[in-house]
Amino acid sequence: MNTAALQQTRLLRMAGIVKTFPGVKALRGVTVELSKGEILALLGENGAGKSTLIKILAGAFLPDAGDIFIDGKQLKLQGPADSRNAGIAVIHQEFSLVAGLNAIENIFLAKPIQTYSVIHLHQEYIRAKELLDKLGADFDPRTPCRLLSVAQMQLVEIAKALSEKASILVLDEPTAALTPRETSRLFILLDQLKKSGMGIIYVSHRLDEVFQIADRMQVLRDGADVVITNVNSATQSQIIKWMVGRDIEQSGVSKKEVPGNVVLRAKGLGNGVKVRDVSLEIREGEILGLTGLVGSGRTEVARILAGADIAEKGEITMEGRKLNLRSVGEAIGEGIFLLTEDRKNQGLFLRRPVHENFSIASLFRFACFGIINKAREIKAFLSHRDSMGIKVSSPFVRAGNLSGGNQQKVLLARWLERKGKVFLLDEPTRGVDVGAKEEIYILLRKLAANGNAILLISSELPEVLALSDRILVMHDGQIKGEIKDVGNATQELIMELAIQ
């Protein structure tokens, strides 16, 4: 069959899908069509309805109205099992792997290779290794999943979908945690899968990726279709406009020219194989970009500086004083704050109200003899809410109900209220939609302009280039290079240093 013939075969059709949650109409009659051998990019800000749509396809939600057809046959999805049996594989942002089982066991969890309930371990091993090699995985499939990195776990998820011979593959933000190298490998793989006749729905915030890989794109806004178009007939700024419904200046943030004195200096930090002889200094009013591939040791360096991990070697000085950090509390006392990359597991108290999430690090400010003055606490939160544009109806909403961008702003507000000197920001815009991203950029610039020292860890090279005054590139636990002249640096230059 040639490509044209493949395009003719309509694999999936979701027609007039409606879904309502308490107080929110998440989807108001969305129609999605996917052909064999096609990659459809699904775009939209957080809260636009993409996740809901995916969850309906995965059988996790039942739609209030609308029909789903596969190969022209109507499908009644009652649960996740129906969806899987229909050949739909959905890889969510939050992985569904069993942490204690190894990669092989996870890949074949739903459909083991078996005879009379006895599992063929060796066959499973060979098949799993085959799949993982195809994805370019460099780890032993017998490794328990809890020991794998985020990127490696994602490869296991993809391998799992492949093993189940899915005809429709849905990927929600698949590259959020992948290195550029792994990303390009994934793209090659997705291209192969597409050519073999698979239909792929690709959800991403990264527009450049969409242009690179997708055939068609569909933009959702407020639960409705805005536009469906071929990739070639749209520009990036046009798409952003469709997504947010307004014009925004792209990365129009100015940089500060003259950084001040050195605030935090680390010398010869070492911790196992993850961090090896790392030295760096961050100046007043400076944004220091720290980039490199995922797993290159960036996060580990930040955790040492924040007192979350204790280094085996090296020393840290703060404004000339030697620090001996034993706990996060001590680092916070010095005015060194860490914004973690894993917002949900390490940053937020998802079931607690927003105002408590905001004030947890500076409760003493609002308390007298241990008794909290709630009125003052709420007032402080509201002032941050207004100045940062946090979209939340009341301070008593659970943090888990906020969108990614607003959650990140609440975490930033937590540290802004505490008032420090050094901000260690690990992937501050991960999973944040375009509009909120821009607001966070402006906020970081303002923070630096006020004399704070900022360490910006990010995998998104355009972001690092746009924001940083100086860039350090890490590889394999070491700093491989420093870029001082950021204005003339390119993504290629950084990648060269990062891969080496």
Place this chain on the structure above:
Amino acid sequence: MNSLLGGKISGWLAGRGMLLVLLLLAVFLGFATLADQNPNDAEAGIGLAKTLDGSKTVLIVVRPSEEDSIFAQAIENQIVGQNGRVVEIIKGAPSDARACLERLQKDGVKLDAIVCNHFTASWSIFENMATKFSGLGDVRIVEPASYRWPNFFKRDNLVNIVNQIAVIAILAVGMTFVILTGGIDLSVGAMIAFSAVLVARLIRDYGGGVDAHAPALIGCSIATVGICALMGMFSGAMVACFSIPPFITTLAMMLIAGGMAYLISDGQSIDRVPESFMWLGRGSTLMRIPIAVVLTAIIYLIAHLAMTRTVFGRYVYAVGGNREAARLSGVSVLGVLVLVYTLSGALAGLGGVVMASQLKSGAPTYGHMYELYVIAAVVVGGTSLAGGEGKITGTLIGALILAVIQNGMNLLGFDSNTQKCILGGVLLLAILLDGSRLKLIK
């Protein structure tokens, strides 16, 4: 649409479901224990005497009990106050009444009325008075009016419910803190025995035995609570510093405390304590509310304020909700964990002292299996065993539900083995009605 409705219902029930269960139980028991009430106290006596304003000479007949004496005394005072005369108060059996009536008839006394309570009025001696004792004149037999009211809702019963659950309720406060941090404390039952035995032994050996004075009693009680707090602190330190699962740590502490209770007491009950020691467990305040109930109420008030208004409360919820996030926010997770287990130990110690006071002795068999009732009260009260979610007010309601179920079954006359089976079933039902589980059904 289903999940929408489910979300709303479960959201509403999450806060109020258990309160609803408690109210439904109360309403049910109200109907089930409806009975004729025959008042027999001072108040009823005064009321009855007032209806006899015109009667000059009155005879009072009651049974020889303390309760009846109070009743009779109140009537006499009231009648004398109304310028009447009480010929005699008979406290005894029907034969005493017959002898007295015959004597009065012989002496030619004329009676206006014979005042009885519900029990004495039904004696057959008072039937056909006009023919049997015509010499006494036209005698009226009067008794207080009876009315219908549920036994469950009698004041004494309601106070009793709270009094009976006081020990478990006090322990449940500490358990709520521990469970909120995602832990569990299995040692509290054994800690009751340890504490009760320890306080009794301290009073016997160092406080002055049966002649001990108040300062000695207070000192011994405080020392006991302090030692229990230290044991709790030890559990907390093992959990926090060495990451030993709370289940194992407190299981070990349960064995240690239980064993020590036997060692301290030589396996005997220690009862050489003064009468005044019972003030804490059985004494009452001015309004006839037991001291133990007042103590429980104060502890709940403080705990509620601590959880909702203080830094401590915030930190407990933070550590239970997301331990890593709490650590990275600068919360001293270690300190919070040690503190909650210390508080649980201290409150278990206090519970033991109250129990020793109620029973006027300390024995190593006290508090057997109490940890399970305490955990049940906390969980029925809506606190999640996973930590991070729950309220002190919920625990209070949970403890009251347990107490009401037990009390209700006592009133309805179930034997203790049947009671256990029913209690288990009701627990499961109560948990099913909890809001957070309703979501799972959907």
